[in-house]
Amino acid sequence: MFEAKLGSAALLKKIIDSIRDLVSDAPFDCSENALCLQAMDSSHVALVSLKLEVGLFETYRCDRTINLGISLANMAKALKCANNDDTCLIKYDDSETDNIVFCFVDTKRDKTQEVTVKLMDIDSEHLGIPDQDYACVVKMPSSEFQKVCRDLAMFSDSLNVTCTKANISFSGKGDTGGNVINYAPTASADDEDKKESVSIDLREPVNITFSIKYMNQFTKASGLCDTVKLSMSNDVPIVVEYDIEENGYLRFYLAPKIEDEEN
């Protein structure tokens, strides 16, 4: 038996919309403490890690660990039925093992809607992500980062990040042109400014390259959180993290592109 009620269906909608292009079928792991999801894209370059902690939910009940395989396309369809202000109850009953039920309630109008989605068997591979002390952690406005990625994609298919104490530079170069965007860390951010500030926490300079195609998919989650946290070290996957109401996160891991050792 699993039941979890979200105050607003909009949150779930945003989350699913931001990852459904990356991952088509997702295994949701429901445990006592959180609803989690970990999945890789089909080419195993990016990994999505979602954690929705109990605190996010109005009610949460999970008797035992359950793994629910859901097609995100179908889940998105179900969520489309909900208005943004509707509450969303996710129900899985042991007795009816093949389905998961989304129950949307419009409290103002006393309207309820139940959408049933078939579950699927997903051959999920759980990856243990090693704890990493990243050489560089950058926080910046998520909308800024989204724009950076969009702009760089015009000329290039890869995004180079160079980070020093003094600044962080995003650059991309293609056959037809190039683009370099620099940010200097905002001096001392006031609390109200925090949303707009760029902060760099640097231990070592970093210079890595990523596929911009994936970055542009990640930034679809920009609506979830005002700031994005980029954690980077040379030659390891970058983590693009969006906090979810301080009770969870949506993280994207992206494997870097590396120069071929033989060329």
Add this chain to the structure above:
Amino acid sequence: MGVHGLWPVLEPAGHPVTVESLEGKRLAIDVSIWLHQAMKGAGAHQLNARNPHLALLLNRLAKLLFYRIRPVFVFDGTNIPIFKKRILAERRVKRDLDTLQLTKAQKKVLEEAALASAAGKPSDDNDVSVDRIGSASQDPDDLFQLPSTSKSDASMADQMTASDSDDDDDAAGIPSDVDAEVFDRVPAELRMEMLLDAQERAKDARVRPENLPSNAVRFSRFQLDRLLKRKKVTEQLDQVKRQIVGTFSDGRSGNVKMAVFQGRSRGHVVQVDDEDEEDSDIQILDTAWPVLAARASHEMRIRAADVDLKLAKAEDVDVDSTKAADVDLHLAKATDDKLEQEKAENGDLQLAKAAEVDFQLAKAENVDFDSEKTTDVDLQLAIEASLRPHSNPSPSNGAPDKDPQPTLIRPPPTLVYSSSPSPQPSSPLRDAASSSNTVKKRPDIIDLTADGWSSNDDCDFVDVSDPEDVSGLLPDNLAQAASRNTPSPKVIQKPVTREEKDVAPVASVEAEPVDDDYYRKELPPNPSAGESLSEAIYLDCQQLLRLCGIPYVVAPSEAEAQCAHLEQLKLVNGTVSDDSDVWLFGASTVYRHMFDRRKHIQCFSQAAIQRSLGLTRMQMIQVAMLSGADYTTGFEGVGVVTALELIAEFASELKGTELDDGMAVLQAIADWRSRPPPCAESSIRRRLRKVLSNGRPPNNFPDPLVYDAYVRPNVDESTESFAWGRPDVTGLKLFVWDKLGWPEEKLDSVMKSAFVKWNEYLNGAPLQTRITSFAVKLHKKPEDMKLASTRRVETALKRMQKAEPTADLSSEPNTKRSSSKEPVASSKSQKKPVKKRPKRKATAKSAKVFQISESSSSESE
């Protein structure tokens, strides 16, 4: 190829991967099957058969380059172990047998043609034609009786009479065949006389190139004659001889003609140089040894034909016997242009051979069958041997070489018979002889042909001497042969040669070497024909790869082995092969279905196999040796599953270090098999014993040489790393135009996008890494592990793991679960909490399968 049935067992350990995820990987590509695939594919689709291998190679290369996979192509080498050659030859015969049976309708047509033309022959040719007709008409019957008439000698006799009457019946249908009936009733001596005459005539009127148009007729005749002859041989030797003499009057050239004909029927232009060549050789010989000459010439022709046959039987088989190929080339005058034709010829010769074997099969239990079988092998070996020594009559090979001569001069048939029907007396002897042959043979092959000619010869002649001993048991034959040959040299030489040719190829070959010196001097040194067939193809492919800047390796022996070794040397990240042999050679990562559009690419790793199935390389080798693979036939009736059961059963007896030695288990099985069954034996063992004793056992089981060939394959040890160059597009265009007739646009459509991507890589575009290479993959919980295998496989694997302390412990619970003794309830409770769900993804398949098999097994309990 490979171990039949091994893939399905391994299936659960594989996981599907996307091509994209292979980007930047260095993969060894096992090309050995490609060429066959190309040929087959082109043939099956009636495509323009011009260099289909190159088209295939280009297409596949395009795929690899597009995904920026760095391929290293690995070609088969020439030095294939003899056991593989033999197995391949056997398989081919089997296959050809099937084809033969399939072409029933074709045969009918040919037969009719034969009858018609025979009817039209001038009357003085009657004997011959009659005989031919007789055989021709009766033959198909026998052929198609195959399934029903297989068996005992007694039934053989019945069959003989039956077929004789068939003969009459059939013949009666044709006007000119009134003679045939009469002929059949004529006293044997007279008949023989006639047949000898006929043969004489036929010999004089050997088919010339200009006679070729009538080949259709002759082909069927020859083929059928051969069949008839076989049959008679087994019936009664005396009669056999007469029949042989008659039916084979032009049978010997028939070998060649047959091939020629069939080649033609398939639209190949075939040269008949063969016969001309033979003639010239014969002439030479005649001048050299008046007495011996006639016989020798026959023998030579026979041998030549046989060599041809052999070559045909396995293009690869004779790969290392360049000498044999010399002869063949001499016969066939194979120039590069003619390679394909030659191949066709070869193929057809196989058919011819298959026809013989076919007939033999009809008498499955008959002694003759086995004798033929062995002689086939012997012949092959002997041919190789006989062909080698010529240039160098050193004492060691000189002795054996000359040996046949004197015997031939005095009582020629003795030797002839001695070696040929040797297998006949009794099966144990036969087996012993043949196995000894093979055993002795192997070392040569392993040590390469180049160095040890003399030693090779020794072995070969030792081989022959074995049969000679055995032949002592055949006084009948010998006596008859002797008596036959005493009367007049003229007469002698024919029967002898006839018999030699078809019954005793070994002997004929043996007599050869001396002649061959002559042969050899006449001939310019040639590349081996059998080799050059595939060699030309290989060279084309390699040229193509060079133009594309792709590195390749020509393995000393087996491409799969080389692939596995490259991986062990860390020169590549994995192997692309659909051949399960790679596992036996120690591959650790194998990608399957790389070029199969209908299937996902599957990635297998030795580690995963061991983890989820508990199967080690050693055990896979054991499976191969029990159930049969490219190097050994294994036990008849033992498949992978039974093999696993056997290993499981006996591995549990051994302990500690014994388990490290893969041979120990096999030896234990062999010992147990040869021991008489104890009165109290477990039901498993009783069943296994039954299976083992039912089928024909492999020679010399467990053969340490075969085992060794798997464990320590002959590979190139070079650790030089590979480099990928820029494609020479201009050169490629020319090459493709030249070889495939592709215009530039077509090449562009195939290769352009691939080259664009590839050039990106060459220009140093960064490679996308995979998240999986950074994150630790958590092994699935035991209950998540999938086993699509059947119960028997699971049980066997489980037992194997128990026997093996080194086995991964994590897989224990899994296998325990599948144990038959486990209560259903507990197995259920361990199941994934989430129960059955609709299967949507192919990737979810195996887990599903397991659940299904699990539940069904629960039900059965």
